[in-house]
Amino acid sequence: MEFSLNNGKGYVKVESYDDETTHQLARVYEQSLRLLGEDPTREGLEKTPIRVAKAMQFLTQGYNMKPDEIIRSAMFREDYQQMVVVKDIELYSMCEHHMLPFFGKAHVAYIPRHHITGLSKIARVVEAFARRLQVQERLTTQIKDCIQTTLNPLGVAVVIEAQHMCMQMRGVQKQHSVTTTSDFTGAFLKNLATRDEFFNIIGSRLH
Numbered sequence: 001m002e003f004s005l006n007n008g009k010g011y012v013k014v015e016s017y018d019d020e021t022t023h024q025l026a027r028v029y030e031q032s033l034r035l036l037g038e039d040p041t042r043e044g045l046e047k048t049p050i051r052v053a054k055a056m057q058f059l060t061q062g063y064n065m066k067p068d069e070i071i072r073s074a075m076f077r078e079d080y081q082q083m084v085v086v087k088d089i090e091l092y093s094m095c096e097h098h099m100l101p102f103f104g105k106a107h108v109a110y111i112p113r114h115h116i117t118g119l120s121k122i123a124r125v126v127e128a129f130a131r132r133l134q135v136q137e138r139l140t141t142q143i144k145d146c147i148q149t150t151l152n153p154l155g156v157a158v159v160i161e162a163q164h165m166c167m168q169m170r171g172v173q174k175q176h177s178v179t180t181t182s183d184f185t186g187a188f189l190k191n192l193a194t195r196d197e198f199f200n201i202i203g204s205r206l207h
């Protein structure tokens with residue numbers, strides 16, 4: 001399996017996973033299958049430990065990404081000082097409590113001071129922090145902090161709406177619950193009208 005990694009300096013095509021890590025993880029997953037009462041030697045499961053080992057590395061590839069550098073790689077001086085909103089950024093992450101997926105959408109806005117960044121870089125920052133073991137609150141704050149410290153804008157707003165598999169497939173089993181988290185800096189914190197404008201643009205019922 002191949003996938004692209006952005007190491008902050010550019011996109012690196014990863015031809016193969018780290019062999020040693022993949023091998024060791026696969027052994028653990030083979031043992032897990034046995035403990036769960038399965039037969040890891042049966043045809044359908046033969047390659048499963050190795051597949052899972054690769055899938056888990058894919059789902060945690062954010063640890064190899066440098067979100068600050070992603071933004072710095074496309075920062076442009078510009079005098080635009082109005083709100084920039086990138087909404088409906090799909091995200092897939094995994095809760096650190098159960099290692100089960102949570103997924104949904106991120107809505108990110110900032111008001112440039114002197115610099116703008118490439119729009120795709122906002123989505124890449126979301127990706128870099130989402131592809132780790134996370135809690136939704138920390139994911140929200142990390143995205144906000146990263147944009148604030150690199151671009152030094154007049155304000156940043158991040159809203160994430162997500163469904164947690166650990167609440168749907170197991171545990172309390174609430175299939176339709178959606179968790180919303182938000183974090184703000186600068187103008188979005190101080191100015192209610194600015195925050196309302198953001199909520200209007202993303203179509204949120206939060207305000």
Ligand SMILES: Nc1nc2c(ncn2[C@@H]2O[C@H](COP(=O)(O)OP(=O)(O)OP(=O)(O)O)[C@@H](O)[C@H]2O)c(=O)[nH]1
Pocket residue numbers: 095096097134135136137164166167170171172
């Ligand atoms: N705050 C927060 N909690 C999360 C997130 N993802 C999962 N959780 C919660 O983490 C908690 C872990 O609680 P525990 O009581 O230790 O785990 P548990 O016995 O599996 O809990 P239940 O899910 O209630 O069965 C649960 O309430 C989960 O719903 C997240 O992103 N943010």
Ligand SMILES: [Zn+2]
Pocket residue numbers: 095096097098099100164166167
């Ligand atoms: Zn969980």
